[in-house]
Amino acid sequence: MKTKGWRELMQGAVILEAGNAVEFKTGSWRAFRPVWIEENCIQCLFCWLYCPDMAIKVKDGKRAEYNYDYCKGCGICALECPGKKGQKAIVMVEESR
Amino acid sequence: MARILAVSGNEAVAEALRQVNPDVCAAYPITPQTELMQRFASFVSDGIVDTELILVESEHSAMSTCIGASAGGGRVVTATSSQGLALMWEMLYIASGLRLPIVMPVVNRSLSAPINIHCDHSDAMGARDSGWIQLWSENAQEAYDNTLQAFRIAEHMDIRLPVIVCMDGFIIGHSIQRIEYLEDEEVKKFVGEFKPLNPLLDIDNPKSYGPLILPDLYHEYKRAQHEVMTKVKDIVLDVAEEFEKIGGRRYGLFEAYRLDDAETALVILNSAAGTSKDVIDEFRERGIMAGLLKPRLFRPFPYEEVANALKHLKAICVLDRADSFGGYGPLFMEVSSALYQVRERPRMINKIYGLGGRDYLPQHAEQVLSELVEIAKTDKVEIIKEYIGVRE
Numbered sequence: 001m002k003t004k005g006w007r008e009l010m011q012g013a014v015i016l017e018a019g020n021a022v023e024f025k026t027g028s029w030r031a032f033r034p035v036w037i038e039e040n041c042i043q044c045l046f047c048w049l050y051c052p053d054m055a056i057k058v059k060d061g062k063r064a065e066y067n068y069d070y071c072k073g074c075g076i077c078a079l080e081c082p083g084k085k086g087q088k089a090i091v092m093v094e095e096s097r
Numbered sequence: 098m099a100r101i102l103a104v105s106g107n108e109a110v111a112e113a114l115r116q117v118n119p120d121v122c123a124a125y126p127i128t129p130q131t132e133l134m135q136r137f138a139s140f141v142s143d144g145i146v147d148t149e150l151i152l153v154e155s156e157h158s159a160m161s162t163c164i165g166a167s168a169g170g171g172r173v174v175t176a177t178s179s180q181g182l183a184l185m186w187e188m189l190y191i192a193s194g195l196r197l198p199i200v201m202p203v204v205n206r207s208l209s210a211p212i213n214i215h216c217d218h219s220d221a222m223g224a225r226d227s228g229w230i231q232l233w234s235e236n237a238q239e240a241y242d243n244t245l246q247a248f249r250i251a252e253h254m255d256i257r258l259p260v261i262v263c264m265d266g267f268i269i270g271h272s273i274q275r276i277e278y279l280e281d282e283e284v285k286k287f288v289g290e291f292k293p294l295n296p297l298l299d300i301d302n303p304k305s306y307g308p309l310i311l312p313d314l315y316h317e318y319k320r321a322q323h324e325v326m327t328k329v330k331d332i333v334l335d336v337a338e339e340f341e342k343i344g345g346r347r348y349g350l351f352e353a354y355r356l357d358d359a360e361t362a363l364v365i366l367n368s369a370a371g372t373s374k375d376v377i378d379e380f381r382e383r384g385i386m387a388g389l390l391k392p393r394l395f396r397p398f399p400y401e402e403v404a405n406a407l408k409h410l411k412a413i414c415v416l417d418r419a420d421s422f423g424g425y426g427p428l429f430m431e432v433s434s435a436l437y438q439v440r441e442r443p444r445m446i447n448k449i450y451g452l453g454g455r456d457y458l459p460q461h462a463e464q465v466l467s468e469l470v471e472i473a474k475t476d477k478v479e480i481i482k483e484y485i486g487v488r489e
């Protein structure tokens with residue numbers, strides 16, 4: 001997207017379309033990527049509840065994949081995940097790896 | 098038919114607000130503005146206006162409330178003085194940055210410390226860079242007329258900017274003067290129905306005010322804000338022309354008094370211009386070609402027009418009722434910037450007068466005009482910036 005010149009801006013920086021935060025892909029901020037290990041998942045959905053960016057999808061009442069477009073990699077889901085028998089179902093992996 | 102009365106400046110501006118009947122007013126009392134809002138509050142409690150008067154706990158909250166109400170889509174006013182305006186500081190920039198057409202009479206008063214409740218222009222000069230339009234008024238009549246015109250200027254669809262209307266605290270705010278009021282119907286027609294632009298209360302079209310703008314666009318937003326300021330002059334003149342048709346009084350970007358054939362002149366804001374004009378008349382009777390320029394639109398400052406009006410003079414004195422400590426007076430800085438662009442320009446001096454309500458007397462104008470006559474003769478300036486009316 002071409003960045004606007006000063007003549008093209010909405011005066012007062014008012015945003016006229018509601019709900020356009022969806023266009024802002026905050027996933028690019030991520031330094032660490034959460035990775036879901038399905039076999040350790042007990043389907044408690046804590047991760048879905050805690051994620052501040054609604055980046056964890058739920059399908060038919062079950063934990064589904066991440067939406068990496070919006071996951072900022074804060075690590076809250078990995079911290080809260082109880083996992084199975086001491087085995088985390090979410091681990092954080094450095095993006096550059 | 099105009100109604101002719103004897104009222105204080107505060108009362109005159111409160112009457113203008115009554116006639117405009119704004120949607121929302123959020124205000125906090127501060128001397129010498131208090132009487133203005135007290136009178137307006139009476140109109141509200143007597144049911145004479147429909148305004149929603151919101152009483153707040155500080156001027157910071159007053160301006161914040163005005164910003165919310167204006168973004169909501171209402172015609173909004175407040176008024177303040179001195180520390181009140183200073184406390185609004187961060188919100189002033191938000192009002193102008195969001196392009197909200199709020200109208201705010203400022204009854205000029207000095208700033209603490211030491212604490213003082215009397216007139217000078219330090220308060221409004223502190224808001225100089227905040228992106229608000231500033232109109233200055235010599236007397237109650239001008240304050241009334243400027244307040245009415247301020248709504249038209251602020252709400253003009255090509256600009257949408259907040260406007261401050263200045264008048265001198267106590268000297269004008271509390272003094273009884275002759276005034277001609279317009280009829281309610283005339284005012285109503287002149288200011289017209291308020292037209293909201295992108296109102297938040299249009300709930301079928303939700304929108305957001307105040308997003309975070311990072312280095313990729315902030316510079317562009319400020320460039321756009323500079324651009325809109327360049328359009329203000331013409332709109333101020335158009336509104337003044339329309340006002341003259343109903344009010345009979347002519348306004349411009351500044352008043353030029355006996356300036357065309359003058360050799361020396363004073364440049365001075367607000368009430369002290371009145372005193373100065375009397376002294377200029379006396380000097381003229383003695384054959385001394387003196388004149389005066391009284392700015393009305395201080396922000397945006399009409400540099401070219403002021404330079405054109407002053408460039409033929411031999412010597413001028415800019416009198417400031419505010420100081421920029423460590424710098425020249427704020428009005429002097431503007432006038433020198435304006436004249437620097439002219440090759441042949443007058444000699445200039447700067448006098449600081451009347452701080453904290455110190456009287457500006459005819460003898461002060463005489464003293465300055467006599468010094469100018471001397472400078473015009475010798476082409477020599479001894480001291481550029483100096484306090485006058487000060488005890489040694």
Ligand code: SF4
Nearest residue numbers: 051071072074075077
């Ligand atoms: S890392 Fe943070 S943002 Fe990403 S899915 Fe987990 S909780 Fe949500």
Ligand code: SF4
Nearest residue numbers: 041042044045047081
């Ligand atoms: S918090 Fe962990 S165990 Fe619970 S649903 Fe999410 S991934 Fe599965």
